[in-house]
Amino acid sequence: MSRLRHPTEDPVWAKAIILGLVGLFLVGVLILPMVTVFFEALRKGLPAALESIQNEDARAAIKLTLITAAITVPFNVVFGLCASWAIAKYEFPLKPFLITLIDLPFSVSPVVAGLIYVLVFGAQGWFGPWLLDHDIKIIFAIPGIVLATIFVTFPFVARELIPLMQEQGVDEEEAAVSMGASGLRTFWSVTAPNVRWGLLYGVLLCNARAMGEFGAVSVVSGHIRGLTNTMPLHVEILYNEYDFVGAFAVAGLLCFLAIVTLVLKALLELVQPQSRPGRH
């Protein structure tokens, strides 16, 4: 075997050092934390862990998390479809500025995302007195949790669809319209099939973030056990009460959700390689 290496290949010792460093780094920062979650959850055996995710408070938290995601994801799908249609299919001034505004929630700290709704709907906020008079609760109640979750997941679907629709142009849609198809018909039979994988990709990431959001939801939730606790908030309460098995059991469930998300994401990237990986 030839000992000569190709000039664009790194020497073996360099490869070994780089792979070693990368391995150590990923084990310390990504892999061991995940192992910790399952190890701590099972510390007192499987029955104890299962009990912690089946008791009443845990069930209420799981239910609230599912409700939140079930409202947030369709809302962001509708917004994402409208925004990407308007941005990709027409020319208008200040387009890059509009895209920046849609991306804005990603640059805002989750805590600030929660705070803004407290300032608008809280007891001291703009609509606080009016809401109080009409006995409508938004902050420290489910509507606030949903609003804060919509804010932090706002750009996911739109930023996935905008580049995809821009890339596909308007020729097919114009052809459909010139043959007499209505706008909705054109969307359903021409545009939707073209963007479906990108849409699914956005939905997947949006859903993962909606179920896992902590900071924004923690500010608006009020932490009422069994009522306004989502799964991540339930994890926090159990952890702070030193119920580590309980905290890590619920965390394990969320970790499982993350793994499922990553697997589906990898599959979607196989189906549609242009879905750019690594967008949060």
Add this chain to the structure above:
Amino acid sequence: MTATVTSEIVAARRPLVRRRSAIPGFAVTMGVTLTILSLIVLIPLAAVALKASEQTFPEFLHAAFNERALTAYRLSFGAALIAAVINGVFGVLTAWALVRYQFPFKSLVNGIIDLPFALPTAVAGIALATLYAPNGWIGALFAPAGIKIAYTPLGVVIALTFIGLPFVVRTLEPVMRDLASDVEEAAASLGASRFDTILRVILPALGPAWLTGIALAFARAVGEYGSVIFIAGNMPYKSEIAPLLITIELEQYDYAGAATIAVVMLAVSFLMLFVINAIQAWARRLGQ
């Protein structure tokens, strides 16, 4: 011919919607987009600025830059910067390994890089706190040397490194893949050592993407809350991050104070957006 002339005249006049599109639905979709954007994002964000402006200017300055707030910014921005630099170093190595090397479980490693995007931050927080605590698997390795990681600013850096990890790797990967290996071959055939080739040919080509990744990781880390509060220790003047200070002031019903710190953080976020856009514009110019 006539059509081109007409379209040139139309273009010269620069109307609001340059080419009347044949596709219907602009008014509806744009209307929905702007309405939702205003109701969910823009108006509530304006509430923060309005709340902060209810104070007199000296009050605002005190709320924004008192000693406790300053130490919180220092920790948030300092730790975010250190974490972004750590991710810059390990991110470039990880991306290089993923693009250039073959090794076992490569696709698994590739998939797990995105874990910080998918794992809820609170889960990451309690896992890292347990792992790096003095009696945790990794914390116990450092405890005999007197190094405490969890519940100190060092723990904050660890959590922010976790949260920013995918940004550098994922912005570098496509650029590395497009890197023409013939330039490397040319450098090598002209007698450059591998080290010289990396230093003078590869790294400069990666520069803009690398900086973008680091800036994105920094921007994400500055506002991070969930993964940090469990490992930070949260001692005032010591290990308290700026977002935590906002929640503390909210709990004390000091809405103006909370809004003030939020305004400072938003200002930094917008500055980061501007910087990231500038880096990307620079990268595009370099690429042409």
